[in-house]
Amino acid sequence: MNDQANPPAAKKLFIKTYGCQMNVYDSQRMAEAMATEGYVLTDDQADADMVLLNTCHIREKAAEKLYSDLGRLKPLKAERPDLKIGVAGCVAQAEGEEIVRRMPLVDLVVGPQTYHRLPAMVRGEAPAILTDFPSEDKFDHLPQNRATRRAPAAFLTVQEGCDKFCAFCVVPYTRGAEVSRPVDRILREARDLVDRGVREITLLGQNVNGWHGAGSDGTWGFGRLIRALAGIEGLDRIRYTTSHPNDMSDDLIAAHRDVPQLMPYLHLPVQSGSDRILKAMNRKHTAAGYLRLIDRIREARPDILLTSDFIVGFPGETDADHRDTMRLVAEVGFGTAFSFKYSPRPGTPAYERPEVDSHVADERLQELQALLTKQQKAAQEGMVGRTLGVLFEKPGRQAGQMIGKSDYLHSVFVDAPRAQVGDLVTVRIVESATNSLHGELAA
Numbered sequence: 001m002n003d004q005a006n007p008p009a010a011k012k013l014f015i016k017t018y019g020c021q022m023n024v025y026d027s028q029r030m031a032e033a034m035a036t037e038g039y040v041l042t043d044d045q046a047d048a049d050m051v052l053l054n055t056c057h058i059r060e061k062a063a064e065k066l067y068s069d070l071g072r073l074k075p076l077k078a079e080r081p082d083l084k085i086g087v088a089g090c091v092a093q094a095e096g097e098e099i100v101r102r103m104p105l106v107d108l109v110v111g112p113q114t115y116h117r118l119p120a121m122v123r124g125e126a127p128a129i130l131t132d133f134p135s136e137d138k139f140d141h142l143p144q145n146r147a148t149r150r151a152p153a154a155f156l157t158v159q160e161g162c163d164k165f166c167a168f169c170v171v172p173y174t175r176g177a178e179v180s181r182p183v184d185r186i187l188r189e190a191r192d193l194v195d196r197g198v199r200e201i202t203l204l205g206q207n208v209n210g211w212h213g214a215g216s217d218g219t220w221g222f223g224r225l226i227r228a229l230a231g232i233e234g235l236d237r238i239r240y241t242t243s244h245p246n247d248m249s250d251d252l253i254a255a256h257r258d259v260p261q262l263m264p265y266l267h268l269p270v271q272s273g274s275d276r277i278l279k280a281m282n283r284k285h286t287a288a289g290y291l292r293l294i295d296r297i298r299e300a301r302p303d304i305l306l307t308s309d310f311i312v313g314f315p316g317e318t319d320a321d322h323r324d325t326m327r328l329v330a331e332v333g334f335g336t337a338f339s340f341k342y343s344p345r346p347g348t349p350a351y352e353r354p355e356v357d358s359h360v361a362d363e364r365l366q367e368l369q370a371l372l373t374k375q376q377k378a379a380q381e382g383m384v385g386r387t388l389g390v391l392f393e394k395p396g397r398q399a400g401q402m403i404g405k406s407d408y409l410h411s412v413f414v415d416a417p418r419a420q421v422g423d424l425v426t427v428r429i430v431e432s433a434t435n436s437l438h439g440e441l442a443a
């Protein structure tokens with residue numbers, strides 16, 4: 001026993017994360033920032049002293065979820081008026097004060113570029129609504145990335161914002177202009193993660209392959225950053241997401257050939273297979289240009305698994321445009337892909353354009369998803385019989401079972417009673433299930 005007074009009981013923070021991996025990363029960093037204020041994470045919203053909703057604005061449905069979740073918090077707030085409710089992320093950025101006007105139970109609104117000030121906001125030492133784009137770098141004001149749950153795979157944000165202005169997309173407005181973090185900060189954060197047991201890092205950015213950061217000898221490109229990260233001992237796997245086709249530099253493609261730690265997996269959104277629609281979307285590339293790029297990437301790394309994003313029913317899309325998209329998908333053969341029905345977003349150039357009939361868009365989406373599902377199944381079945389690396393991330397439901405990710409990012413279930421989370425093992429894939437694979441430890 002020492003003579004110090006007992007520390008006050010920890011306050012509990014519940015965070016709900018919507019949307020992309022960048023938000024997952026931001027939620028972790030906000031949790032660390034709040035830890036300095038004595039908050040610990042809880043999985044139980046009803047038990048929390050503070051509820052933080054880290055929101056997504058990319059499609060209308062994503063934004064509407066915030067308001068229905070806030071509505072459901074009303075009874076809890078009525079019961080415990082001292083419960084703090086905060087809204088973070090891209091809806092916070094886009095709607096700011098409007099959120100408090102619509103939902104007065106909200107205490108704090110914080111945008112993606114200002115969350116390092118969350119502790120001061122909670123203490124009442126900063127405004128309750130902060131959605132500016134400060135000139136300071138929030139990462140300089142945040143505690144170290146502690147990968148709070150000590151998972152063997154971690155995210156690391158290297159780039160934020162977007163200057164591409166695709167006609168449908170809110171990101172350039174909610175996340176602001178492209179900013180690349182400097183080399184030394186990224187390497188330091190990566191080393192720190194590896195020292196804490198992380199073996200796989202996914203580099204994050206809205207336009208991650210457009211990263212170009214300040215190094216000791218001038219500006220570096222993304223391929224060089226990956227080579228430098230591969231030099232960190234103990235960092236066994238590197239991934240990155242999400243990328244724009246026009247930023248796949250020769251050096252980055254060569255890194256897919258040369259750097260064994262760079263996993264054979266690439267998410268490269270194309271959105272549409274029609275040149276007319278690509279032009280209307282302001283994508284600044286053609287379908288043929290994308291296909292040529294895929295050829296070059298596959299030349300460098302023949303076994304690479306490709307994934308993509310698609311939008312159907314973009315204003316002006318005809319049946320012929322949709323068939324172009326179906327043809328592109330058939331030609332590439334994706335490992336998996338996300339496909340969305342176009343959602344008009346206020347403030348974007350496409351917002352006012354006449355919409356495609358909703359039923360027609362639904363039908364196109366179904367047709368596209370059926371093909372993508374078939375391709376996903378084929379890609380998974382193609383793994384059966386192969387021997388792959390699997391990084392164990394958590395125990396499975398059954399005794400002695402582990403779940404991990406393969407080199408190609410498939411979830412793999414393996415019977416491995418003596419294995420531990422964080423083991424990187426060689427596994428022979430024996431079976432493909434709906435959304436996962438089953439494997440056996442290889443000798």
Ligand code: 5AD
Pocket residue numbers: 058059168169170269271309310311340341342343344345
């Ligand atoms: N409507 C539908 N899908 C969208 N996306 C971005 N904006 C919209 C929108 N307004 C999709 C794109 C992008 C992914 C993250 O979300 O496919 O790549």
Ligand code: SF4
Pocket residue numbers: 162163164165166169170171172206207244
């Ligand atoms: Fe949005 Fe296009 Fe930028 Fe991607 S590249 S974040 S879709 S504007």
